[in-house]
Amino acid sequence: MKLSGSRLFACALLAGAALCLTPALCLIPSTAAAAPAATCTPAQQLAGAETYVAALADPSFAYEVPVATDVVRFENGVQTGFSGDVMKAELAAHLQYGGITAINNQQWTGAGNLVRAVYDLEYGVGDVNIADSTIDETFAFNPACDIQRIDATFSVRPGSAVTGGN
Numbered sequence: 001m002k003l004s005g006s007r008l009f010a011c012a013l014l015a016g017a018a019l020c021l022t023p024a025l026c027l028i029p030s031t032a033a034a035a036p037a038a039t040c041t042p043a044q045q046l047a048g049a050e051t052y053v054a055a056l057a058d059p060s061f062a063y064e065v066p067v068a069t070d071v072v073r074f075e076n077g078v079q080t081g082f083s084g085d086v087m088k089a090e091l092a093a094h095l096q097y098g099g100i101t102a103i104n105n106q107q108w109t110g111a112g113n114l115v116r117a118v119y120d121l122e123y124g125v126g127d128v129n130i131a132d133s134t135i136d137e138t139f140a141f142n143p144a145c146d147i148q149r150i151d152a153t154f155s156v157r158p159g160s161a162v163t164g165g166n
Contacts, residue, residue, distance in 0.1 A: 040145035049115040049139040062091035068146040129159030
């Protein structure tokens with residue numbers, strides 16, 4: 001029995017379609033199967049936010065902060081962070097953070113993809129405390145557990161004259 005070219009093509013097409021009903025045998029990727037979603041636990045989110053706050057006082061943590069490449073940071077409504085690479089470099093260079101002498105009274109809460117930190121920050125030189133501030137900071141995490149956005153509000157007030165070595 002001799003098959004015409006079009007009949008042979010139709011048979012091959014039907015055989016291929018039958019094989020694709022079994023996903024393991026199909027060479028064509030299925031669009032129906034969803035990619036596994038990344039999971040980000042509250043503990044991972046908290047650890048990421050804690051690493052960021054630790055990096056404010058200790059630049060050795062700068063490159064451990066889990067930030068997205070397109071992370072943004074807002075301080076009192078003004079955008080001050082524009083990318084993950086720049087944010088990590090700023091934390092590592094420590095220019096604007098070098099005067100932080102203490103981070104105290106940390107309070108952490110979380111809900112969904114958000115972690116909120118409220119803490120007191122002392123800024124000074126040696127034992128001379130120049131300024132104090134209470135920071136209220138919210139970290140939004142993406143599904144990969146990277147910080148996607150940081151919103152911080154704070155006000156600065158004069159510090160006590162001597163910190164007592166803190």
